[in-house]
Amino acid sequence: MVHKFFCFALLLLGSQAFAQNLPKPSPAQLAWQQLETTAFLHFTVNTYTDKEWGDGTESPSIFNPVKFDANQWVSALKAGGFKMCIITAKHHDGFCLWPSKYTDHSVKNSPWKNGQGDIVKEVADACRAQGLKFGFYLSPWDQHEKTYGTNQYNDFYKNQLRELLSNYGVVHEVWFDGARGPNAKDMQYDFQGFWSMVKELQPQAVCFSDAGPGVRWVGNESGNAGETCWSTIITAGMAPGVADSKYLNTGDEKGTEWIPAETDVSIRPGWFYHPKEDDKVRSPQNLVNLYYQSVGRNSLLLLNVPPNREGLLCPQDVAAIKEFRSILNETFKTNLAKSGKNKKLVDNKLSTWINAPEKAAIEINLPKAATFDRFMVQENIAEGQRIAEAQLEYWDGSSWKLIKNFTTVGYKRLLRFDAVTASKLRLTVLRALAPAQIAEVGVYKASMKESEK
Numbered sequence: 060m061v062h063k064f065f066c067f068a069l070l071l072l073g074s075q076a077f078a079q080n081l082p083k084p085s086p087a088q089l090a091w092q093q094l095e096t097t098a099f100l101h102f103t104v105n106t107y108t109d110k111e112w113g114d115g116t117e118s119p120s121i122f123n124p125v126k127f128d129a130n131q132w133v134s135a136l137k138a139g140g141f142k143m144c145i146i147t148a149k150h151h152d153g154f155c156l157w158p159s160k161y162t163d164h165s166v167k168n169s170p171w172k173n174g175q176g177d178i179v180k181e182v183a184d185a186c187r188a189q190g191l192k193f194g195f196y197l198s199p200w201d202q203h204e205k206t207y208g209t210n211q212y213n214d215f216y217k218n219q220l221r222e223l224l225s226n227y228g229v230v231h232e233v234w235f236d237g238a239r240g241p242n243a244k245d246m247q248y249d250f251q252g253f254w255s256m257v258k259e260l261q262p263q264a265v266c267f268s269d270a271g272p273g274v275r276w277v278g279n280e281s282g283n284a285g286e287t288c289w290s291t292i293i294t295a296g297m298a299p300g301v302a303d304s305k306y307l308n309t310g311d312e313k314g315t316e317w318i319p320a321e322t323d324v325s326i327r328p329g330w331f332y333h334p335k336e337d338d339k340v341r342s343p344q345n346l347v348n349l350y351y352q353s354v355g356r357n358s359l360l361l362l363n364v365p366p367n368r369e370g371l372l373c374p375q376d377v378a379a380i381k382e383f384r385s386i387l388n389e390t391f392k393t394n395l396a397k398s399g400k401n402k403k404l405v406d407n408k409l410s411t412w413i414n415a416p417e418k419a420a421i422e423i424n425l426p427k428a429a430t431f432d433r434f435m436v437q438e439n440i441a442e443g444q445r446i447a448e449a450q451l452e453y454w455d456g457s458s459w460k461l462i463k464n465f466t467t468v469g470y471k472r473l474l475r476f477d478a479v480t481a482s483k484l485r486l487t488v489l490r491a492l493a494p495a496q497i498a499e500v501g502v503y504k505a506s507m508k509e510s511e512k
């Protein structure tokens with residue numbers, strides 16, 4: 060008996076020691092993940108040339124958003140439930156949306172507000188006023204700047220980065236895009252220097268690049284996180300622009316660094332506004348599907364909604380994101396699992412959780428029989444991502460019937476399946492890296508509007 064107890068204690072200690080070593084999110088990463096849906100704003104001279112990539116020869120005189128209204132952008136995004144705006148302060152063409160001291164290639168030489176305007180400031184201010192977080196994209200690849208391709212360019216870039224990190228209030232995300240064209244001059248960016256500047260000046264901000272360090276690329280631009288999606292990877296040997304997209308898509312169960320996946324995708328075919336795409340805006344249902352494929356697979360949805368030439372978000376884009384949110388609100392309004400028995404699992408807190416040992420089923424009791432077709436489960440990721448395989452079943456009155464087997468959970472896993480009627484379900488963790496901590500579960504009936512054409 061003593062012997063048995065001793066073995067059990069050793070086993071428990073062993074698994075807990077292992078759990079100690081699991082990568083865990085920083086407070087900034089944890090806060091970022093819980094935003095769930097954030098917005099990208101692609102806007103520059105391309106908006107006026109009808110291009111996706113400018114070449115740096117564009118004249119600032121073409122940039123004139125006569126009706127520009129950052130509050131219109133932010134209130135539309137807020138109504139769509141987006142919690143942060145990330146503006147392209149500078150894209151690959153080098154044109155700056157703020158009056159940088161280090162170049163003339165900016166809004167200060169445009170007709171807009173007679174060269175007195177600052178798009179980045181107006182967006183940051185509107186975000187602050189309306190309670191959204193603010194972030195910016197600053198392209199390392201710059202086709203206008205003469206020093207590009209020399210080491211001096213790293214200083215130029217850092218000067219611009221410092222302006223943006225110092226003059227616009229609190230920043231929550233900085234986007235370091237690894238993209239560069241096939242004919243771009245060869246150069247090594249000082250990413251370590253860029254990232255340490257962000258850490259020093261805006262410690263609450265996460266840095267995006269293909270392989271982190273704050274958050275990573277999901278590996279495609281179609282809005283699809285891996286069915287299996289670990290928040291952990293190993294970055295050794297990886298550099299922005301050369302990371303393996305398949306690896307980034309699923310992450311790595313054996314990963315030693317916490318770098319969660321961000322799913323960036325556009326509401327239109329292009330990243331920038333093009334009049335010919337006015338009738339190609341994703342439908343609300345299509346956007347809801349993207350939510351399941353990103354947030355519902357342990358990622359975050361970064362949806363691009365590009366402002367038009369007047370400097371406004373188009374009415375059809377605004378309507379689509381508004382309806383997207385209303386459908387989600389309707390689907391997730393009533394958690395059918397809310398009952399006294401499941402208390403810790405339905406209190407909307409990641410920090411209250413229950414232990415889910417491998418192979419020990421957790422019963423989820425509904426107050427009464429109900430029809431449902433969606434299931435939500437969350438881990439207490441503050442203590443790392445643990446679940447590798449799990450199973451969901453329902454009680455049909457005489458036996459347990461399989462709904463679905465699935466893999467990772469992490470921050471959130473959403474399952475969609477054909478409707479069943481039952482008064483209890485059971486969730487079984489089949490394999491975990493350390494004792495699983497289930498924080499929340501939800502059982503829902505999808506809004507009819509999810510399937511409307």
Ligand code: FUL
Nearest residue numbers: 111112236237238323330
């Ligand atoms: C890519 C860029 O080349 C696209 O223009 C866009 O900004 C997208 C978000 O990232 O790497």
